[in-house]
Amino acid sequence: MEDDMTRRQAMDLMGKSAITGGITTLSAASTVAEPQRKEAARTPPPPQLPGTDPLTRQGDLAAQMVEGIRSYLENQTTGSVEKRGVLWNRDYSSPAAYESSVAPQRERFRRIIGVIDPRIPFSVPNLEIPLGGHSVVASGDGYTVWSVRWPVLEGVDAEGLLLEPADTPLARVVALPDADWSPEMLVGLAPGVPSEAQFARRLAEQGCAVLIPTLINRACIWSGNEQLGKLTNLTHREYVCRxxxxIGRHIIGYEVQKVLAGVDWFSQCRPARPIAVMGYGEGGLLAFYSAAAETRIEATCVSGYFQARESVWQEPLYRNVWSLLEMFGDAELAGLIAPRTLTVEASRGPEIFGPPPVTEGRLSTAAPGRLVSPQLSDVWAEAKRAQPIFEKLGVAERLSCVASGAGRGEPGSAEALDALMRGLGARTGLRPSGRVPRELRVGFDPVVRLHRQFKQLVGFTKRAVLECESAREKFWAQADNSSIQKWQQSTEYYRRYLWEEILGMLPAPSEPLAAQTRKVYDEASWTGYEVLLPLWPGVFAYGILLLPKSMGPDETPARRRVSAWIRGSAA
Incomplete structure (x- = not known):
């Protein structure tokens, strides 16, 4: 463990030269005025520290350090694709053997996206009927639309619409809109989504029972402390995610739990029918992740999302999942869906070019990040990486890739729906699109429902924070404090866990520890040296070491309390 290091420990290597002290940002470093150099009353200090190489590099070394770290991490992210193979040991000898061989990866995936809380069992969703209002929201060609609510976690419900066919359903589907689409938009009950993209309605017209959850959107209306009037431009998704x-949860995990609660209900329904998920944009992510996490989902359609994930760091913060790319790209997650059916639709994805603009009375605290439509070539390339898994399982036909409008069309194309329905056992082609249903509710406001959903997730998270102390006690139960030796031995696991699962471990430095120094300050009572420590090719740690002139000739910095001003930041 001593040979490995984290990003921040790159700077901590300075400690090997007895450098300690505070870290300041580049902007702060640039504002510090350099002290005037003075003549020392004693022998002038050497131009470099004994036992070190001369530092000859010129320019803004703090900025160069940060640029080197950025380049290194980007290269590591890109290289993660080739390194994932050694983390898998797939057994293709039978479906059961394959499922057993990928079970550890599936469990890790569930954990890192925050699917860790027990769901509340229930028999049927509750109908939402306003006082004096209609029990039926709308009626379409061969189906009825209901407003429903179903329990998920303690104090957390899912809410949305249920499209129930008049006859026994051919299949049961959880349909997931993009985060900025309401369930009503996906049925045609509210404007904003073209009729050809209303895939929930189209699935109901094919004879499927369709459940549509409400997703937390990308607005920022309630992000902050409403009671204190302290609001921000964080999207609702980023606010909950932060x-x-x-505490090991995630907005993704919360909403996957809502999907899986729907799957729990579908699994109880009789007669039994195949269960599927289909989603677009943020809903595509959730459909994809839900199917990777849950083997009861027999068919999946992902639209406007699937692609290489090595640029996920450029996307909004609420898509950031700890350690995801170490083991999982989209191709690897597709492998968790195999040998079940997966349809990938290349379509125009949500286009988000940054956080909400800052308006009067709101703080600018949102992280940068943008969403652009997946390129058709990227979709095909990532699907091609997943293809060998399906082929080795003997189910190559269960991975389908279709393009809507050459990758720029609307989600829910006829080709995508047909592939999904065939995966669910349909033997005939798609029925033609029917009429758009008419909303029967009067005065319904989806914002009220969305606010309720948002507050439930915030409340659940706050309660979970209060429970962390007891959770930590359970986690530390194996630590033995009966003696110093037993404590050190029994806590080795926890040290490793902190390093690997919390801080993030990087490989040991590949460059020899050959410090380079250069005198830059010569004051009456102290001398300052720039110090550079090579780590990896193109990456170094850099700072300022301040030494008091009162040190004796035989003293070393390690025997003194040394103060240092370290310029720049390692993360």
């Missing part, structure tokens, strides 16, 4: 991330 809260949940600290």
């Amino acid at each position: 809260m949940a991330y600290e």
Whole structure:
């Protein structure tokens, strides 16, 4: 363990030269005025520290350090694709053997996206009927639309629409809109989505029972402390994500739980029918992740999302999942869906070019990040990486790739729906699109429902924080404090866990520890040296070492309390 290091420990290598002290940002470093150099009353200090090489590099070394770290991490991210293979040991000898061989990866995936809380069992969803209102929201060609709510976690419900066919359903589907689409838009009950993209309605017309959850959107209306009037431009998704991330949860995990609660209900329904998920944009992510996490989902359609994930760091923060790319790209997650049916639709994805603009009375705290439509070539390339898994399982036909409008069309194309329905056992072609149903509710406001969903997730997260102390006690139960030796031995696991699962471990430096120094300050009572420590090719740690002139000739910095000003930041 001593040979490995984290990103921040790149700077901590300075400690090997007895450098300690505070870290300041580049902008702060640039504002510090350099002290005037003065003549020392004693022998002038050497131009470099004894036992070190001369530092000859010129320019803004702090900026160069940060640029080197950025380049290194980008290369590591790109290279993660080739390194994932050694983390898998797939057994293709039978479907059961394959499932057993990938079970550890599936469990890790569930954990890193935050699917860790027990769901509340229930028999049927509750109908939402306003006082004096209609029990039926709308009626379409061969199906009825209901407003429903179903329990998920303690204090957390899912809410949305249920499209129930008049006859026994051919299949049961959880349909997931993009985060900025309401369930009503996916049925045609509200404007905003073209009729050809209303895939929930189209699935109901094919004889499927369709459940549509409400997703937390990308607006920022309630992001902050409403009681104190302290609001921000964080999207609702980022706001919940930031809260949940600290306790091992995630906005993705919360909404996957809502999908899986629907799957729980579908699994109880009789007669039994195949269960599927289909989603677009953020809903495509959730459909994809839900199917990777849950083997009861027999068919999946992902639109406007699937592609190589090595640029996920450029996307909004609420898509950031700890350690995801170490083991999982989209091709590897497709492998968790195999040998079940997966349809990938290349379509125009949500286009988001940054966080919400800052308006009067709101703080600018949102992280940068943008969403662009997946390129058709990227979709095909990632699907091609997944193809050998399906082929080795003897189910190559269960991975389908279709393009809507050459990759720029609307989601829910006829080709995508047909592939999904065939995966569900349909033997005939798609029925023609029917009439758009008419909303029967009067005065319904989807924002009220969305606010309720948002507050439930915030409340659940706050309660989970309060329970962390007892959770930590359970986690530390194996630590033995009966003696110093037993404590050190029994806590080795926890040290490793902190390093690998919390801080993030990087490989040991490949460059020899050959410090380079250069005198830059010569004051009456102290001398300052720039110090550079090579780590990897193109990557170094850099800072300023301040030494008091009162040190004796035989003293070393390690025997003194040394102060240092370290310029720049390692993360």
